[in-house]
Amino acid sequence: MPRFTIKSIKAATPMPTQDPFLFAVYHKDVYPAGNAKMEAPRRGNGNDWSANQSYRMYHGDKIPGFPEHPHRGFETITCTLEGTIDHTDSLGGGGRYGNGDLQWMTAGRGIVHGEMIPLLNQDTENPLRWFQLWLNLPAKSKLVEPNQLMHWSEDITRFSVDGDKVKATVLVGTLHGHTALPPIRDSWANNPENDVNVWHLIMKPGSKFTLPTSEEGSTRSLYLVEGTGLTLDKTKIPGLSVVQFKDHSISEIELEHAGTEGNLEILILQGKPISEPVAQHGPFVMNTHQELAQTFREYEKTRFGGWPWPHAHVFPREKRFLAVQGKPEEYPPSVNEP
Structure with missing residues (x-):
């Protein structure tokens, strides 16, 4: 008998989540070399999600990405693995991050932001891999002031085990004392x-x-996003799958790469449910439909502060940075301030 119970094993396309998480996505694109303006060689159609191509333009035109769009009532956690993202927002904030950096943004009472993908390399490919997670906010926090935070890759907690055969990154929380x-x-x-x-x-x-064991009552989801050969206490897990657990607080779970070729990459999301009603329409997440209607009215009236940047804006290609209105610019440890 296994020491835990699997609630479900599903295809991870899309990636289903459990409370307190609302949404999860894994983006993987191999962009070609960009031109002097950091643009792709082909134009987007405004809604390019085709899985039959090596890269997608998403909602971008000449530069791939997600031009300005609103959010309210939750927070985003954007975890980059490789490649570069440019952030701009309606509060006048902006920045460039990637290659292991993590950006945390609280939409709160409302923010408009853009996430564009500048193709910095002009003579080589521009691979991009990243996760974006939507973490819900409880009712008492849904209308807090918008905010953002950057965790630079150089500072993020990482450790290795099993003779360096396993590399673990602790993006949120604690894992084996890290x-x-x-x-x-x-x-x-x-x-x-x-x-x-x-x-x-x-x-x-x-x-x-x-x-490790979780707290009693927490949810846990495991996403196998790269590779095949994963077993959970001898239970074989197909590639590109999500495993959701129940009663997992009783015991530990042993993962094994039983394959012979290639690495596995795994994302694990865990947390105590907020256990409140969720009313969602696109980028807005509230508790009731009345609150959603009010959100639409407020957005139509205020545009959550308006948009101070050019459409689909990207920054000069020099360096990673974070600019938050009213604060000095931040730079990762590996970048010398100007």
């Missing part, structure tokens, strides 16, 4: 009692890794 950088101020994750954890694992063939 603790992530602090969450953003108003996050559900800011209270340790809520047991919010986000972990990324890379496992080489023949490696093993043990997931």
